[in-house]
Amino acid sequence: MGLRFNTKIIAASIIMTVFIVSMFAALGGALRASAAAKPLKLKFTVMMPSYDPVRIRAGELLADYASKIGIKIIPKPVDFNYEIGKVQDQHDFDLYILGWSGKNMPMYISEFIRSSEDRPGGYNIEGVHNATLDKLADELDSAIDFKQQQQIIWKIQEILADLVPWIGIYTRYLTQVWSVDWTGFHKEYWGYASPMTWRTVHKKGQTGGTFTVILADDLKSENVYLQKSIYESMVWSALYDTLVYLNDSYMPRPWLAYKYEHSADGKVWTFYLVHNATFHDGTPITAEDVKFSFDIIKKNNIPSFSRIAQYYDHAEVVDKYTIKVYLKKAYAWFLFDLASMPIIPEHVWKNVPWNATKPPKVGSGPFMWAKRVEGEYVELVKYPHYWRSDMPKVDKLVFRIITNFNSALLAMQAGEADFYVYYIPTSAVNTVKNNPKLHLNLQAGFTFYYLGFNLRRPPLDDVWLRRAIAYLVPKEQVVEGPLNGLGKPCTWYISPYFDGYNDPNVPKKYPWIGSIQPQLDKAKEMLAKSDKYTYKDIDNDGILEAIPKAHTTTTTTTTTTSTTTTTSTTPPAPGTSTVTVTKTVTSTSTVVSTTTATTTVKKGMPSSQVAAAIILIIIFLIAGIWIARRK
Amino acid sequence: MFLFITIMFFIFRLMPGNPIGLILEQYNLTPEAAQRLIHLWGLDKPVWQQYLIYIKNLLKGDMGISYVYNAPVSSVIFSRKLLNTLALLISAHGMALLIGMILGVWAAWRRGTPIDIGTLVTALVLYTIPVFWLGLMLLMMFAVHVHWFPLSGTITPARSYKDILQYIGDYLWHLTLPMISITLIRLGGDFLIMRNTMINVVREDYITTAIAKGLPEKIVVWKHAARNALLPIVTMAGLDMAFVVSGAVLTETVFGWDGIGKLTYEAAINRDYPVLQGLFFILVVVVLLANFLTDLMYAYLDPRVRY
Numbered sequence: 001m002g003l004r005f006n007t008k009i010i011a012a013s014i015i016m017t018v019f020i021v022s023m024f025a026a027l028g029g030a031l032r033a034s035a036a037a038k039p040l041k042l043k044f045t046v047m048m049p050s051y052d053p054v055r056i057r058a059g060e061l062l063a064d065y066a067s068k069i070g071i072k073i074i075p076k077p078v079d080f081n082y083e084i085g086k087v088q089d090q091h092d093f094d095l096y097i098l099g100w101s102g103k104n105m106p107m108y109i110s111e112f113i114r115s116s117e118d119r120p121g122g123y124n125i126e127g128v129h130n131a132t133l134d135k136l137a138d139e140l141d142s143a144i145d146f147k148q149q150q151q152i153i154w155k156i157q158e159i160l161a162d163l164v165p166w167i168g169i170y171t172r173y174l175t176q177v178w179s180v181d182w183t184g185f186h187k188e189y190w191g192y193a194s195p196m197t198w199r200t201v202h203k204k205g206q207t208g209g210t211f212t213v214i215l216a217d218d219l220k221s222e223n224v225y226l227q228k229s230i231y232e233s234m235v236w237s238a239l240y241d242t243l244v245y246l247n248d249s250y251m252p253r254p255w256l257a258y259k260y261e262h263s264a265d266g267k268v269w270t271f272y273l274v275h276n277a278t279f280h281d282g283t284p285i286t287a288e289d290v291k292f293s294f295d296i297i298k299k300n301n302i303p304s305f306s307r308i309a310q311y312y313d314h315a316e317v318v319d320k321y322t323i324k325v326y327l328k329k330a331y332a333w334f335l336f337d338l339a340s341m342p343i344i345p346e347h348v349w350k351n352v353p354w355n356a357t358k359p360p361k362v363g364s365g366p367f368m369w370a371k372r373v374e375g376e377y378v379e380l381v382k383y384p385h386y387w388r389s390d391m392p393k394v395d396k397l398v399f400r401i402i403t404n405f406n407s408a409l410l411a412m413q414a415g416e417a418d419f420y421v422y423y424i425p426t427s428a429v430n431t432v433k434n435n436p437k438l439h440l441n442l443q444a445g446f447t448f449y450y451l452g453f454n455l456r457r458p459p460l461d462d463v464w465l466r467r468a469i470a471y472l473v474p475k476e477q478v479v480e481g482p483l484n485g486l487g488k489p490c491t492w493y494i495s496p497y498f499d500g501y502n503d504p505n506v507p508k509k510y511p512w513i514g515s516i517q518p519q520l521d522k523a524k525e526m527l528a529k530s531d532k533y534t535y536k537d538i539d540n541d542g543i544l545e546a547i548p549k550a551h552t553t554t555t556t557t558t559t560t561t562s563t564t565t566t567t568s569t570t571p572p573a574p575g576t577s578t579v580t581v582t583k584t585v586t587s588t589s590t591v592v593s594t595t596t597a598t599t600t601v602k603k604g605m606p607s608s609q610v611a612a613a614i615i616l617i618i619i620f621l622i623a624g625i626w627i628a629r630r631k
Numbered sequence: 632m633f634l635f636i637t638i639m640f641f642i643f644r645l646m647p648g649n650p651i652g653l654i655l656e657q658y659n660l661t662p663e664a665a666q667r668l669i670h671l672w673g674l675d676k677p678v679w680q681q682y683l684i685y686i687k688n689l690l691k692g693d694m695g696i697s698y699v700y701n702a703p704v705s706s707v708i709f710s711r712k713l714l715n716t717l718a719l720l721i722s723a724h725g726m727a728l729l730i731g732m733i734l735g736v737w738a739a740w741r742r743g744t745p746i747d748i749g750t751l752v753t754a755l756v757l758y759t760i761p762v763f764w765l766g767l768m769l770l771m772m773f774a775v776h777v778h779w780f781p782l783s784g785t786i787t788p789a790r791s792y793k794d795i796l797q798y799i800g801d802y803l804w805h806l807t808l809p810m811i812s813i814t815l816i817r818l819g820g821d822f823l824i825m826r827n828t829m830i831n832v833v834r835e836d837y838i839t840t841a842i843a844k845g846l847p848e849k850i851v852v853w854k855h856a857a858r859n860a861l862l863p864i865v866t867m868a869g870l871d872m873a874f875v876v877s878g879a880v881l882t883e884t885v886f887g888w889d890g891i892g893k894l895t896y897e898a899a900i901n902r903d904y905p906v907l908q909g910l911f912f913i914l915v916v917v918v919l920l921a922n923f924l925t926d927l928m929y930a931y932l933d934p935r936v937r938y
Contacts, residue, residue: 375889377788
């Protein structure tokens with residue numbers, strides 16, 4: 001038999017394909033044309049990650065309250081990665097709910113407010129463009145004096161509260177679960193255990209033994225510089241020491257560097273190392289090693305430590321235990337970053353590529369690498385010559401990998417593990433609380449779940465509309481309902497859990513930020529105050545329309561208004577300037593003229609697109625029929 | 632196959648979101664560093680260019696470097712994970728097949744008796760139970776209330792072994808619960824297929840003849856009827872075996888069984904394109920191989936089929 005190539009069939013199929021594609025294109029064009037022609041309806045979608053019931057409920061509640069004052073909000077739970085793609089890469093959204101702790105932390109806030117970050121994939125998702133904020137962001141990152149930092153950061157908070165590019169909804173307590181037999185725990189960092197915990201944890205009344213920790217994700221490599229998640233950093237913080245550490249109020253304190261000082265301009269830092277610290281192979285930790293630890297990051301621009309790579313310039317070894325670090329420019333959060341920068345031995349690493357997946361693991365911390373079975377566990381043993389002779393207090397530290405939180409909690413209940421820091425679903429909290437063998441530690445933290453606005457998309461560019469929506473966010477209801485009381489309503493731009501950085505006046509001075517319950521009348525009041533749009537339900541469908549105020553009386557000519565009135569009784573033909581909305585408008589002439597003014601601007605292009613598409617469709621139809629008949 | 636690889640390549644890239652999305656929320660990467668990562672992974676090139684590079688490397692046997700593991704894809708897939716998955720799924724599927732077949736033959740032969748109806752109902756119930764629920768129930772019963780079996784993992788953490796036998800023993804001990812849960816879930820389907828074909832076979836003339844010849848019941852059932860009823864279930868089993876390499880996501884997650892299913896899920900979440908492509912490439916190869924083997928099996932089971 002065999003296949004014969006029939007040219008007609010091939011031609012017909014090509015034409016059919018082109019036809020179908022052009023159909024879709026035409027349809028898309030027509031849809032876009034009709035969307036562009038409509039007036040600005042207060043109709044928005046709010047995206048939230050579908051895996052989190054709390055955020056879904058928050059969106060639904062917001063939609064309920066908004067509908068009561070004529071703003072239609074459609075909750076749309078989507079895959080987390082999809083949301084990130086839409087929101088951060090494409091800027092294709094109206095409203096979105098996400099959790100991003102950096103957004104309310106003093107050391108990261110500047111990234112979120114710079115106008116240069118308003119680009120696909122950038123951090124300025126909302127599209128904030130404010131010259132004062134740009135200036136303050138730069139000033140903040142180079143301010144090393146606490147008073148100065150405080151002043152700048154308070155100003156930033158006031159501007160943000162006034163602008164409302166995003167609004168905090170709730171903060172979730174950080175949760176740690178441990179077996180009641182153990183003690184010596186420290187406050188949680190954001191999402192993972194404090195490095196100090198490994199150094200001080202011990203069984204009540206005794207030292208030694210094995211401490212088993214649940215790790216929510218496997219190591220992706222055995223290299224501290226390739227760490228991909230906060231869980232990995234838990235392991236590395238036990239294996240490596242750092243120059244400083246963050247204490248329980250998240251302030252940097254001396255550690256491997258027993259003393260440090262900086263020059264007046266903040267660009268030169270001097271660190272004095274403890275003299276008795278050694279690596280796990282017995283060689284002393286010297287200034288050369290510290291210099292090498294900085295250089296390796298700078299030389300290879302290692303992503304996990306990108307801030308250090310960006311600001312560090314060079315270092316100078318003063319003597320065996322003293323080092324001077326020169327920065328390119330003053331950097332406010334240098335010490336915070338040092339609290340996670342590992343000190344590594346130069347003699348081991350100088351011949352190893354920085355991104356080797358299994359480099360030698362000679363560490364500087366309280367525990368030595370013993371064994372790892374991929375996907376199962378990581379076993380660390382006590383380093384007997386650690387420079388703090390009173391640490392660590394256990395002989396063995398085992399990280400057991402359990403990725404599913406249900407299984408992890410079962411393991412805690414069965415006594416197979418002693419410590420768990422990770423997400424605990426609100427539904428499981430009572431199980432843990434009622435178990436006499438387990439202790440549930442709740443700690444107010446700086447997780448930050450917020451509602452973001454797309455400032456590029458009218459009418460969301462109106463600050464009064466954003467303030468109105470801010471008044472509708474049911475913060476308290478979310479915390480007490482779906483969150484089961486395991487958190488607090490957010491009324492801030494910088495978390496109050498950083499002493500001194502939070503501006504306490506914000507909630508009072510800007511009541512839409514301080515509001516924790518929906519206040520419909522206040523929201524309406526905000527809409528009425530708008531100087532950009534008039535909010536009015538002109539087509540009586542229960543949803544408000546936004547009518548720009550600036551163009552109201554300027555350009556409308558008598559001819560356009562007359563066409564409006566003539567076509568108002570019949571549905572308008574495609575291509576003419578009027579739109580459906582004008583049908584129902586009969587009362588005030590000013591409103592009519594406004595709508596026509598706004599829509600005439602946008603008409604021309606889409607109608608020509610539609611015409612071209614229709615012609616294309618007809619051509620392909622004829623061609624298709626012709627070929628089919630020939631066959 | 633080439634077509635399949637091409638489709639997979641573009642489907643994964645059409646998924647919204649990008650590989651650094653997840654890293655961004657956890658780490659505070661500076662914008663420059665994020666750009667550098669994108670460049671490093673070649674994601675700033677046009678998609679067609681990425682595609683050509685991918686095909687070129689694949690022909691050389693290079694499946695790329697994983698974004699998450701920073702290691703070659705082949706070393707990520709052909710690792711302990713694949714062994715774990717094979718051990719779990721081959722044992723569970725084999726067990727389900729064996730028990731399902733025997734029960735199916737037996738139930739069909741005793742069709743209509745309370746025993747048949749009882750097994751049928753049980754099979755239907757098992758067939759519809761969600762696997763993660765069954766898994767959690769098994770864990771609650773056998774791992775939390777009575778400590779007969781371990782909660783998760785494939786071996787006991789941080790334990791030192793005297794010899795290899797002790798290691799295997801520990802491994803099997805961990806294997807028991809996940810294996811039972813997959814066996815139970817699979818059992819229902821295998822049983823139903825076997826029972827259905829067997830009922831049709833039993834009505835055939837040659838069975839009546841065999842019984843009329845006065846052959847013992849055992850020989851009629853197992854030699855004459857069951858062998859002829861094997862064909863559909865062999866086809867099914869062949870295809871199922873092909874999916875053994877793709878792992879069982881839910882079971883592996885509940886039991887903390889570090890296998891390919893978990894890897895696939897994780898790679899999809901993290902948009903680790905090279906790993907996803909590698910996994911599906913291997914899946915295609917194995918499906919084709921399994922089809923070939925099934926055809927060979929036919930020739931053995933059915934003398935009418937000759938190649």
